[in-house]
Amino acid sequence: QVQLQESGPGLVKPSETLSLTCTVSDYSIKYQFYWAWIRQTPGKGLEWIGSVYRGGSTNYNPSLRSRVALSVDTSKNEFSMELRSVTAADTAIYHCARAAVTDKTYYFDSWGQGTLVSVSS
Amino acid sequence: SYELTQPPSVSVAPGETATITCGGRNIGDKLVNWYQKRPGQAPLLVIYDESDRPSGIPERFSGSIFENAATLTIARAEAGDEADYYCQVWHRGRDDLDVIFGGGTKLSVL
Numbered sequence: 001q002v003q004l005q006e007s008g009p010g011l012v013k014p015s016e017t018l019s020l021t022c023t024v025s026d027y028s029i030k031y032q033f034y035w036a037w038i039r040q041t042p043g044k045g046l047e048w049i050g051s052v053y054r055g056g057s058t059n060y061n062p063s064l065r066s067r068v069a070l071s072v073d074t075s076k077n078e079f080s081m082e083l084r085s086v087t088a089a090d091t092a093i094y095h096c097a098r099a100a101v102t103d104k105t106y107y108f109d110s111w112g113q114g115t116l117v118s119v120s121s
Numbered sequence: 122s123y124e125l126t127q128p129p130s131v132s133v134a135p136g137e138t139a140t141i142t143c144g145g146r147n148i149g150d151k152l153v154n155w156y157q158k159r160p161g162q163a164p165l166l167v168i169y170d171e172s173d174r175p176s177g178i179p180e181r182f183s184g185s186i187f188e189n190a191a192t193l194t195i196a197r198a199e200a201g202d203e204a205d206y207y208c209q210v211w212h213r214g215r216d217d218l219d220v221i222f223g224g225g226t227k228l229s230v231l
Contacts, residue, residue: 038164040158044224045205045207045222045223045224045225046156046158046164046207046209046222046225047222048219048220048221048222051220059217059218059220060217061219061220062122062214062217062219065217095163095164097164100169104152105152105169105170105211106152106210106211106220107152107154107166107169107170107209108154108156108164108166108209109166109169109175111163111164111165112163113162113163114163
């Protein structure tokens with residue numbers, strides 16, 4: 001069963017870049033799935049950030065597109081996210097997930113536990 | 122933009138049936154997915170493509186769509202079903218693709 005584990009700093013200063021990595025175990029990211037980032041802000045619901053495919057093609061949340069970049073490293077079986085110019089509103093639990101995507105469907109069948117990132121000076 | 126609307130909370134007595142709705146414009150044209158989220162745990166996919174159950178999800182969980190609302194039904198509710206439940210779809214706008222979650226529904230079993 002695929003396992004996903006997020007890693008990265010728990011504290012980022014305002015205006016800086018938030019960088020997270022998701023390490024995937026027991027499944028090769030070279031296979032046919034997308035790999036996604038989703039966050040949950042305090043007291044609020046889930047928000048999709050974006051998804052990346054093994055070849056590097058990406059889909060981004062339109063509201064975050066100007067600040068986010070996703071990438072994959074198949075040699076390490078991991079994928080990463082960078083979110084630029086962060087503010088306190090970006091404080092959230094960040095989850096990575098595996099996404100099943102076709103021309104009809106788009107769902108997340110495996111998730112990491114999540115990592116809390118706080119934006120504060 | 123596309124939005125999904127869920128009731129903030131639903132209560133159900135143990136052993137009874139819980140129904141959580143998810144409304145959206147022309148939602149019948151979309152494949153709806155449902156996730157269970159317990160505090161401190163990773164979200165868990167419980168229904169995908171409107172009514173399919175992933176391996177390991179009890180048959181008590183079912184999904185359907187009627188008119189302009191998707192529904193997650195949990196039969197014979199148990200204390201362990203207490204969690205937040207989120208619906209999710211994807212939507213192709215004029216220029217791009219977006220993945221949307223509903224605001225979540227807190228299910229209380231009491």
